[in-house]
Structure formats: C-alpha cells, structure tokens
Amino acid sequence: MFRRYGPRHWWPADSKFEVIVGAILTQNTNWKNVERALNNLKRAGVLDPDSILAAHHERLATWLRPSGYFNIKSKRLRNICGWLVNNGGFRELQQMRTPALRNALLSVHGVGRETADDILLYAFNRPVFIIDAYTRRIFSRLGFIQGNEDYDVIRRLFESNMARRLSDYKEYHALIVLHGKTVCRPAPDCEQCCINKLCAFSRTER
DNA sequence: ACCCAGGGTCATA
C-alpha cells in the first residue's frame, strides 16, 4: 500500500486539539461531513477547549450539525474538553504512561477504544495500532482475521507483529483508511475487491 | 428509495 499510495502524513488536522475533535466527530461518519463541522467551529473561532465548554448546547449542536449525531456529539465533545482542562491539558497528560493514558481516555463518556486510539496515536504520539471498520474489512478479506474478533485482540495482533515504530503506525493506519475508501468496498465484488487489487499490485511490484 | 460512512452507549437475553 505504501508503494502504491506513497506517504500519507496523517492525521489531517492543524493541531492536537483538532485531532481530538475530529476523532469524536468522525464516529460512524463520513470525513467530508466532519470537515464541514470543523470549518463551522473554525469560522466561529471556537476550536479550543475553553470556547467549547463556554458555548451553549444549542449553539454547539448547530455547528456540529453537518457531522450527524449532533446532540450526542455535542455532549461527547464537552466531556473530553472537560477532561482535558481538569487534567491540566496536553502538557500534564503527556507525562502519563500509555496504558494509564488510554484508560483515562476510555473513562470519558463517549470515548470508546477506537476514538481513544485515534487520540493516542495522532495527538499524543503513542504507538498504538488503530482498529477501525476498514481494518476489519480489508484484513478479513485478506484472510488474516475472521473480522468479528474483539477490538483489543486484533490490536495486539498488529502490535505484536510490527516493530514499535510510531511513524509506521501512523502511516499504516492512514494507508488502510485510504485503501478502504477507494478500493475495498463494502460489498465484495471479487474482481474489484482489495484482495485482487492488492495481490496483483504486490506481484507486479515485487 | 435505498445503502453507506474512519463508533459508542444502553437495554436486553
């Protein structure tokens, strides 16, 4: 995938905080819609924890509307902003060890394992491998997993079979998402699906 | 008129 697509330089965001907001807003949602919501927050000048905590729910929901689930996501966004400020911000949180930081993130209402790992990898620069729907689909089609295993089981499968290199974790996940978006479609049409595309590419490039 | 998108929580069995 790297040879095919080249380096991705992920995650698309201008700041650590924007990574966190994007991670919440992209839950089961097309990134294009997330961008609209992020632009609303930027135009309003409220893309920071204090401004979001100060905003009323109604107004926050209006900004988030394009990303869907706007009532729930308004609350989740406030929850993680409250968590950030109550724990001294990035400076203080960066001192924690990864397992403790992960548990702290998971204790925030609305932050599940994938969202926590998005934040750990791309905002806190911790080498955790993110398991999303694309990862499950692509690697079950490739025959490495069945697809419905527990999140942490698949995560450890990757982490125990890769060198613990931060930049690789970032690139690998980005490549999986790009490949999932462009080639590995939901309904497997085996002339078009990722197995043939990837394997054919690997053969020609090797 | 469908299906899909970079999940998570809650109730139920």
Next chain:
DNA sequence: TATGACCATGGG
C-alpha cells in the same frame, strides 16, 4: 458475551 436499537447528516 452477544445481539439490537438508537443517534442524524450528506453523498452515491
């Protein structure tokens, strides 16, 4: 542990 319902917008 394992399903199902629910959240909601915009694009194909």
